[in-house]
Amino acid sequence: xxxxxxxxxxxxxxxxxxxxxxxxxxxxxxxxxxxxxxxxxxxxxxxxxxxxxxxxxxxxxxxxxxxxxxxxxxxxxxxxxxxxxxxxxxxxxxxxxxxxxxxxxxxxxxxxxxxxxxxxxxxxxxxxxxxxxxxxxxxxxxxxxxxxxxxxxxxxxxxxxxxxxxxxxxxxxxxxxxxxxxxxxxxxxxxxxxxxxxxxxxxxxxxxxxxxxxxxxxxxxxxxxxxxxxxxxxxxxxxxxxxxxxxxxxxxxxxxxxxxxxx
Numbered sequence: 001x002x003x004x005x006x007x008x009x010x011x012x013x014x015x016x017x018x019x020x021x022x023x024x025x026x027x028x029x030x031x032x033x034x035x036x037x038x039x040x041x042x043x044x045x046x047x048x049x050x051x052x053x054x055x056x057x058x059x060x061x062x063x064x065x066x067x068x069x070x071x072x073x074x075x076x077x078x079x080x081x082x083x084x085x086x087x088x089x090x091x092x093x094x095x096x097x098x099x100x101x102x103x104x105x106x107x108x109x110x111x112x113x114x115x116x117x118x119x120x121x122x123x124x125x126x127x128x129x130x131x132x133x134x135x136x137x138x139x140x141x142x143x144x145x146x147x148x149x150x151x152x153x154x155x156x157x158x159x160x161x162x163x164x165x166x167x168x169x170x171x172x173x174x175x176x177x178x179x180x181x182x183x184x185x186x187x188x189x190x191x192x193x194x195x196x197x198x199x200x201x202x203x204x205x206x207x208x209x210x211x212x213x214x215x216x217x218x219x220x221x222x223x224x225x226x227x228x229x230x231x232x233x234x235x236x237x238x239x240x241x242x243x244x245x246x247x248x249x250x251x252x253x254x255x256x257x258x259x260x261x262x263x
Contacts, residue, residue, distance in 0.1 A: 007037035009045075015052040016199055017045050024060025029068040030115050032086075035093045042096040052210075053202045054100060055195060056123055057107040063132065066114025090115070091147040097122040098151060101211040103202045107195050108132050108182070118148025120181060121155035124214065127184040127194045128173045134181065135170045136161075154221060155181050206261055208245035212236065 008020045019041050021028040028034075045051050058064060075086060097104060097119070106120045108128035113135045120126045120134075136152065138145045145152060145165055153161045160179035164171060176182040186194040202210065216236050223229050240246045245261070252259035 006034040017051045018055045021058040027062035027065035028058045029065045031068040031071040035089050039093045039096045042100050046100045052207050053199050054102050054104045055107050062110040063108045063112040064116030066116050094122045103210050121151035126182045128182050129188050129191050130173050130185050132173045133170050134176050136164045137168045140168045206245040
């Protein structure tokens with residue numbers, strides 16, 4: 001796949017794509033270029049039927065330090081209209097990650113601050129090195145973690161998000177796992193093995209079911225447990241049973257063979 005000065009796309013295997021942040025000299029901080037590149041990368045991977053899993057990674061000692069200082073200096077002179085346009089770009093980038101039909105895994109090899117925490121939260125699964133530190137630091141700058149907020153609250157839950165969004169305290173990988181931001185924590189030498197274990201588990205599942213499962217999770221998260229929600233879940237399972245992968249999976253199970261997506 002093509003290379004970019006800020007974001008590199010690669011294919012570790014036929015069904016797995018890796019998106020790597022490539023600005024280690026500035027701790028992979030955001031600017032206009034990296035926001036555009038990430039948005040384009042995830043939209044392209046979402047449309048690529050050969051891709052079944054996407055890993056978001058980074059080069060250098062930090063995963064992502066949030067906003068680039070030069071970008072922040074420019075924003076200080078923006079009008080409200082310019083700020084709205086700029087923030088919309090960041091919001092679309094996060095949505096392109098969270099809305100990707102393919103399951104996404106954040107491979108967090110170092111610290112994640114501010115918008116970097118948003119990147120982690122926007123991915124479906126997250127694995128971090130045990131020395132990684134996290135911080136929602138915006139309020140110290142007179143700002144708020146607004147565009148990343150919906151993803152952080154969904155990942156950490158409202159109570160934990162309240163603490164760390166309001167206090168801007170740093171917290172470690174163990175705390176991040178306890179609050180739900182991370183799914184796995186591993187020493188540096190075991191990080192890739194932990195990521196690969198999740199990749200293997202996802203590749204064993206039906207691509208159609210994973211895409212539908214992501215939509216199901218989006219719809220039921222936070223929804224009231226009422227008749228409308230129950231009816232929607234009935235539709236989901238009925239449609240899944242009638243789908244190509246649903247029929248294939250059941251037939252493979254009954255026939256004691258591998259389904260075609262595992263062949």
